[in-house]
Amino acid sequence: MNEGAGGLGRLGTVVGAIAAPTSLVTALLYYFGYYHAYWFFAYFRVNSTVLGFGTADYLMRSLDALWVPMTVTATAGLLAFWGHDLLRHRLATGMRPPVLRYAIPTLTGLGFLLALGGLWSTFTTTFLNHRLALAPLSLSVGVTLLAYALHLRRTIAANATAPDDHADNQSNPDGHNDDSTAPSDTDDTDSTPNSGSPDTATARPAARPEWAALAEWAVVFVLVGLGLVWAANDYAASVGVTRAQRFVAGxxxxxxxxxxxxxxxxxxxxxxxxxxxxxxxxxxxxxxxxxxxxxxxxxxxxxxxxxxxxxxxxxxxxxxxxxxxxxxxxxxxxxxxxxxxxxx
Incomplete structure (x- = not known):
């Protein structure tokens, strides 16, 4: 069983039960539209709150603010899903690409540095804060890389400890042992495996409880989501100012x-x-x-x-x-x- 996928699916069910997707999307669009309008009129030294904007006004402006972030995020996500599906298929067939020996430590180290830089930038000003959306994207990408590296480690470990029933059936098509390995009817002591001994049984890690997988995915979702919202907010403000400058130029x-x-x-x-x-x-x-x-x-x-x-x-x-x-x-x-x- 894939614990990661199960925990993510369970998290989606819980979030959907708490907040309706339509209401959540509308709230986010309203938020980004508000910042787009605020910074557009702030360029002219007008406080947008005195203009009496309605919900429809903010929703329309949010499309201008979110077009590029949504396009880039969707494209990157699609490429990531395709790449993961290809890798998952190779792992399922027992093929472990040699590149994973270097990819997993690289993803872990890079993810740690990016996540640390993004978190640090939330509490103090760093060089990441001086570039548009670089600090929040550093946080989101870093946490995503760490989560994915851990997922790959668990998948490889699960495949390594899984019993190879297919190989056993091929070596003994009839499901019986040959005479040289068959236990003696009179030797009951030797024929009984000692399940508590590590020498006669393969030690397998205990499955994680469902609440642990759910909590882990919830933390990942919150950190990545907040980073993306932060990045989109910065971009919405930048778009508002840019649109005002273009208006003045024309x-x-x-x-x-x-x-x-x-x-x-x-x-x-x-x-x-x-x-x-x-x-x-x-x-x-x-x-x-x-x-x-x-x-x-x-x-x-x-x-x-x-x-x-x-x-x-x-x-x-x-x-x-x-x-x-x-x-x-x-x-x-x-x-x-x-x-x-x-x-x-």
Missing amino acids: LANYPSAVLYSERSLSISAPGVRETRCGGGKAAYGYRYDGLALILQSGNQYVLVPYRWTRADGVALVIPRNDSVRLEFGPPPSSLPGPAQHPAC
Whole structure:
């Protein structure tokens, strides 16, 4: 019996009974979407919690944050499963590849170093913390290598101590001993094997209790899972910042958002022009040009000036109500000559 597979299957049953898979996946997607949004708007110095994002908003953003990590993890996992299946088949047929003599100690040593580096990086700053997702991946990969090396050792040990019934049946097809080895009917003492003697019986290690295998896989699952969540969290934050930088780099190509307001909003951002409309008699008495809309979420508009810079740029969070309206036009880059600010 494969204790590792049995313990892993039992652990999956226990986890499934405690937390529904759909709820767990939704919670993780919400978490990564939250950090993606947080760091995207933090680049513009806006706290994303004031924008009223809903669950659907965070779930949509999580796809952008998890696309690369999920693709890489799935590909690596598939290759690992195929390689393990090939190795398992060779071990089952009695063939032990010579490379295992060096592979198991190598996996053990490398896994120990990686796991130690990842754990150390959780409590203090190391060189691993200065590279994107390197510290959490070190933890996850290190624990995985240690667990797999131990699994290989147990599999080889189990194959070595298993009784070779197949060889016994081939040597004696009829299931009987020949005359030269048959016990004498009168020699009862010599024909009775001494089961307690190591010289007459093969010593086999006692099977581990189920709770030990379950606890071991639970610890491995927690450490590897936390490392992957940590890595995905760092990547989500990096993607959020990168998307904000790309937005700023392409501002000149975004449609212009002309903001009309019933009252003066006293916007003094660089490149934003205020124009008074209709001598104070128009429904919307003030117009603001030179803005681009980042998004509308809940009851908020988030706009930035076309001349936004990281050094001194400001972002505008305008309540969405009947006192303001937006009018969209072509981006400044598509207009011939200098940008014009028409009257109301």
